Amino acid sequence: MKVIDVDAHGIEPASVWDYLAKSDEQYRPSILRKERGSAIQTHFSGPSTKEYWVIDNYLYGKHDPDAIAEASKGEISIGALTLDDIGARLANMDTQQVDVQIVYSSIFLNIRIARKEAELALTRAYNRWVAERCSGSNGRLRWAFVPSLKNPQATAEDMKWARDNGAAGVLFRGIEGNQFLDHQDFDPVYAKAAELDLPICVHIGHGCPAFETIAQRDNTAFNRFVSDSPNYFAFSMLLRSQVAKMFPQLRFGFFESGSSWVFSAVQTAMHVRLQPPDLMALVQEKLRKHNFYITCELHEDLPTIIKYTGTDNLIMGSDYGHPHDIADTIYYRQSLAKRADIDDNFKQKVVRENCNALFHL
Template identity: 30%
Template sequence: METSRVVDADSHIEEVPEIWDYLDPRYQSRRPFPITVEKPVEFTNLNALWYVDGNVYPKLIGQGSMVFATPLTSDYARAKMFSLGSQGLTDVEARLRDMDAAGVDVQVIFPTLFLATLTDDVAFETALMQAYNSYLAKACGQRPDRLKWAALLPLRAAEEAVREVRRAKELGAVGVATLGTAGEMLLSHPSLHRVYEEMERLDLPLCVHVGWSHPGLNKSCDNTYTSRISFTLPVLAAFWAIVGGGVLDAFPRLRVAFLEAGSEWLPYWVGRMNHYYHSDTENQRGGYMPKKRPSDYLSEGRIYFTCEAEEPLLPQVIELLGEDHMMTSADMPHGEARERSMDVIRQRKDIPDRVKTKMLGENAARFYKL
């Protein structure tokens, strides 16, 4: 197949304490820090946690469980195939070597710690996200030709989010990273329209990533395996909210991607949205109804997905979504890192070479305007 630039649409940083050097001085007394715990059986080798505003992250046991591998002081992080400098972007050259080994030319970086809502104090959350954005800008700025990043915005404080998206654009962000909900708020909430308006003006796409964003769902899950429910379902809620809640109608130039939730749910979900669209168009009193069938928005060219390279139904999803809108990711350096995902895509016999070339780089380059 034809070779071209390979763009990894979704990989990660494992956050490091150096990020908080950029924290607003007013909040330095509340600076997050890593703690190490004795290693009970339940923790396996995930024996380090972040202490943030009186809580620990990740929470590996009990109601509200979640799992990720930052901070880097854990035995788990030290045992990975990726160096600590690569994981935390304290050694950019090490990350580039890992990208070379995976056959990746350009990588777009997303957070790990911020896949959870870290505090109920929205002003503090704003400061944490600003520090993260400043650190990513400096780290990726060492090799801007190969390392790109998506900015975090405090969506629960819309005016602060508008100011931060302007700053992030100036710092070099290529997108905005969000979870599937803003707390209990759907991403179609009217308070977010001012943010989307500014993103559209700045030509920054919305990148909806899996994560533990919804408090009610989080409380329903009491171990790391069931926590994948609260990790994944907000992305599906976001798709319904953005497509069915008027965001695409109100902002006709806004691009949106749905990341790390796989793609095989798309035909089912769009089918259900179409089903209820026909009945609720006649019956709904109040609230917003989209201007056309939800499936019709897929042909507009503004909705993108990442996939798992081995998904059996991937050809059918591509047929529905369009071959110009499926992207691939390595998820580096996470525990389920798909560092060979690019090769898996290349080796598939059920996807034409033309489409593979688009999936491996052209589509992500178009989405992120690289």
């Protein structure tokens, strides 16, 4: 059974937009370079940000692969990050001791495209680009399809092509536009995902202008709780919704928001005041019934979490491409192996069996 890194990223170069259809050139993003002065306060920006994407007349800080590669101290090359050097990427995966990476977009985690025609054009360009880049990996690089949720019927029609060209899941953010993930507008995408046996991959990020206004009120520091909270919303809304009854085969993964919050979220969402062991039984029942899989993280109190969630619905990824600590991205399996407070069976399940149960690779 394959070892799957369920959360890896590519850093999109400007050439991703060369995959726009000729009729969609009017939507091509441009790059704004800041020569001097303080950083522009917008998403993905920081004190060292020098370049910005201009996408549908809105600014976003541009990920800098040079800075990420430098921060990795030689472990990750620019070409591996941008998917221009697949050999280097696969070599990193060998060091990781993983067979397959699931590649998520970096750009589309937080952008909000107002015009539905522009959203469809740009998501299609990205999907063409990442499909072509991953095609030379002999099946080791799979990718998350980026849907145009302002165009649910059109994007549902694109999903079979995506599945046939290496897509392993469908990317959602915890809030899409002004809607939570239980909204009926998303039913065509959920239906097609269930038909094609593709999971919904709820990654931290959001597409909500109102939430962005609140979140960016203080842009002086990265607030992890704010960045993760859309996933909490998505989990609780889906838990209380009819989505699982409508699409009983559909699976959901929740990525990069940890797992320490899950048992309290179940208790709060279901309006119950249970104590262990009844709360533990409820959490495990809901995860199983709703086909929910949660990424846990190396720093978490895994023995306590496992008591509540059980061992069948936890998965682990590296966040490759967005390295905060190289040990957590390249050497995450080695770090996991050193944990003396969890047994070897769980260490295998969280990177093998459970990941395969979600992605069906």
